[in-house]
Amino acid sequence: MSSILITNIKELVQVRNHNVTIVKGSDMKQLPVLENAYLLIEHDTIVEYGPMADCEGIEADTIIDATDRVVLPTWCDSHTHIVYAGNRVSEFVDRINGLSYAEIAERGGGILNSAQKLQATSEDNLYEQASERLKNLIQLGTGAIEIKSGYGLTVDAELKMLRVIERLKKDFKLPVKATLLGAHAIPAEYRDNKTAYVDLVINELIPKVANEDLAEYVDIFCEKGYFDLEDTDRILEAGRAHGLIPKIHVNQFNAFGGVALGIKHNALSVDHLEELNNDDIEALKGSETMPVALPLCSYFLSIPYTPARQLLDAELPVAIASDYNPGSTPSGNMNQVVSAACIKLKMTPEEAINAATINGAYAIGLSNMYGSICRGKKANVMITKPIPGYHYLPYAFGDHHIDKVIIHGEVQ
Ligand code: NIG
Ligand code: FE
Secondary structure, eight states: OOEEEEEEEEEEEOBOOTTOOOOOGGGGGOOOEEEEEEEEEETTEEEEEEEGGGOTTOOOSEEEEOTTOEEEEOEEEOOOOOOOOSOOHHHHHHHHTTOOHHHHHHTTOTHHHHHHHHHTSOHHHHHHHHHHHHHHHHHTTEEEEEEEOOSOOSHHHHHHHHHHHHHHHHHOSSOEEEEEEEESSOOGGGTTOHHHHHHHIIIIIHHHHHHTTOOSEEEEEESTTSBOHHHHHHHHHHHHHTTOEEEEEESSSOOSSHHHHHHHTTOSEEEEOSSOOHHHHHHHTTOOOEEEEOHHHHHHHTOOOOOHHHHHHTTOOOEEOOOOBTTTBOOOOHHHHHHHHHHHSOOOHHHHHHHHTHHHHHTTTOTTTSSSBOTTSBOOEEEESSOSOTTHHHHSTTSOOEEEEEETTEEO
């Protein structure tokens, strides 16, 4: 039996009971912390923790001294697009020179640019690129992740992306959830016939993906110039009929009822929400849907930040995720996401850490086994370098604070 005992932990952060699977509104201010603590891991599971005074006599194969260090559950990144080919650095420069994200997309750049590159890239090559990204993310403390398709935009290329995600699931220890985002943009050949593309997604892509069990979730970019409410309604309906749970891109640039529609379809999460109106907030109240903010997307595109305080004031939960993708967020560093949530969304460190752990896990259906320090939960935890305390993580935003990452009981 392999076991790890972490001793002298300065702060053991996010210690929760098993029945806590989501934290909402004013409760998000509370981040339970145990000072001067130990944590015992056996196999892949957290089996015990407590004050150092109770640690005497506990034995383990490996002992890690965490004096002056903070231990937290690993980040749960509920929204990424890490399977992509190459990069879009030239569009980055175009935007600095004055073009908008929408103008770049109109010229055939944007998502269509990534689709062209991805279609021309072999599955093996795509896998190499994506697994390199995933390795780096784990070292930054990500211990559970969702990955979307959406840069294929043909049946074959979307399936290719999902097969890459399938390989990542097999080869990496952390839990990976796959999302079919077939309706991410309108392919050039369907420019004047969007409905035909939506039909293709509904009639061919969704059934194939469901039959081959290649995704848990269905997503759509519900936005002006991309897919409207009717398209969203149809795709979510078709996805659900095939057992795929909705998670949608909505309200990134315009608010026109997509949030309520997502909730009507029991979406597990509604993501982006840079634009948010009262109707959206009202729709979220009483729902089981997690609002997800993506602050690094706002940072990179210089667009408004999700008004997280409005959500919290309405006693709603908030999760934060990276949105790692080549166009709007070429970074998956969850430490930066937490920091941006504090600095730009005006979330306290406690709220931001709740948003990036337990609520992130909820947004990918994993919060019963991940996202908090809890007896019986999977041992996905990280140990920082010596730091003054957990507030220091978002404060010293440019430093790399994570020293060791443990996934399912194994030091990575
Ligand atoms: O979540 N908004 C839509 N999709 C991605 C960006 C896609 C891209 O520009 O490649 C996002 O930001
Ligand atoms: Fe996204």
